[in-house]
Amino acid sequence: MAVAEQQSVERTQRPSDTRVPTVIVDDVHIVYTVHGAGTGRGSATAALGRLLSRKSSPNVRRVHAVKGVSFTSYRGEAIGIIGSNGSGKSTILRAIAGLLPPERGKIYTDGQPSLLGVNAALMNDLTGERNVILGGLAMGMTQEEVRSRYQGIVDFSGINEKGDFISLPMRTYSSGMAARLRFSIAAAKNHDVLMIDEALATGDRAFQRRSEARIRELRKEAGTVFLVSHNNNSIRDTCDRVVWLEKGELLMDGPTDDVLKAYEDHTK
Numbered sequence: 001m002a003v004a005e006q007q008s009v010e011r012t013q014r015p016s017d018t019r020v021p022t023v024i025v026d027d028v029h030i031v032y033t034v035h036g037a038g039t040g041r042g043s044a045t046a047a048l049g050r051l052l053s054r055k056s057s058p059n060v061r062r063v064h065a066v067k068g069v070s071f072t073s074y075r076g077e078a079i080g081i082i083g084s085n086g087s088g089k090s091t092i093l094r095a096i097a098g099l100l101p102p103e104r105g106k107i108y109t110d111g112q113p114s115l116l117g118v119n120a121a122l123m124n125d126l127t128g129e130r131n132v133i134l135g136g137l138a139m140g141m142t143q144e145e146v147r148s149r150y151q152g153i154v155d156f157s158g159i160n161e162k163g164d165f166i167s168l169p170m171r172t173y174s175s176g177m178a179a180r181l182r183f184s185i186a187a188a189k190n191h192d193v194l195m196i197d198e199a200l201a202t203g204d205r206a207f208q209r210r211s212e213a214r215i216r217e218l219r220k221e222a223g224t225v226f227l228v229s230h231n232n233n234s235i236r237d238t239c240d241r242v243v244w245l246e247k248g249e250l251l252m253d254g255p256t257d258d259v260l261k262a263y264e265d266h267t268k
């Protein structure tokens with residue numbers, strides 16, 4: 001795999017009235033290579049033929065998921081990323097987190113961006129309690145910090161509101177409960193750049209309100225928050241700027257109200 005084109009923006013002394021960039025995405029292209037792809041003919045007979053064929057398919061298909069996207073984020077901004085299914089939102093976040101190498105273009109980041117996805121790695125067979133400790137340590141907290149923030153994380157997640165779930169293995173949680181715990185662990189720490197992929201969509205309304213308030217706090221603490229969501233109200237309540245991707249291209253980047261209005265007109 002090619003080396004990710006992830007570089008650090010040097011922290012230099014700047015006048016206090018200038019905006020400080022946190023992520024620079026410069027003409028980025030991201031291509032997935034899919035091995036063993038079919039021929040692309042979609043009929044049932046063609047699919048059955050492929051399944052019954054003894055030959056393994058030599059086909060390799062390239063999916064050009066992000067096409068020449070550029071934008072810069074600044075400290076204190078919360079940026080919503082919107083667009084229809086498959087438009088490249090999760091892909092661009094994964095690239096900013098350094099998990100996917102751009103095929104072309106460059107991504108510069110100030111500090112280590114943290115990606116909080118619905119699939120963020122916690123261990124399903126461990127209890128919620130163990131996962132809070134594991135997740136806290138994985139994010140770079142000391143044991144002492146984890147101990148002192150433990151109760152706050154559990155209370156924020158609301159996991160124990162209906163019984164002692166925190167001492168049960170995470171595999172017994174509903175997907176919403178698991179997403180809440182992941183968000184609560186990540187939000188317990190201040191991040192230079194925090195990227196949240198749909199995590200809010202799975203919580204109930206009360207949890208969404210708490211999360212939105214916490215996102216506003218994180219911004220005040222001089223971080224940058226990216227929020228991928230299909231929920232326009234969540235974006236409206238949390239973000240002051242929105243980037244709209246469609247078919248891997250940047251369609252619009254501007255103030256939340258302007259971009260959401262154009263998006264809502266487009267999707268009517």
Ligand SMILES: Nc1ncnc2c1ncn2[C@@H]1O[C@H](COP(=O)(O)OP(=O)(O)OP(=O)(O)O)[C@@H](O)[C@H]1O
Pocket residue numbers: 032033034063064065083084085086087088089090091092
């Ligand atoms: N691991 C992968 N291998 C191959 N193609 C992929 C992979 N992940 C995503 N893609 C493709 O890349 C494109 C962008 O996908 P991505 O998940 O970034 O979209 P998205 O905007 O986050 O979609 P959604 O709103 O449905 O979550 C899609 O065409 C998708 O099929």
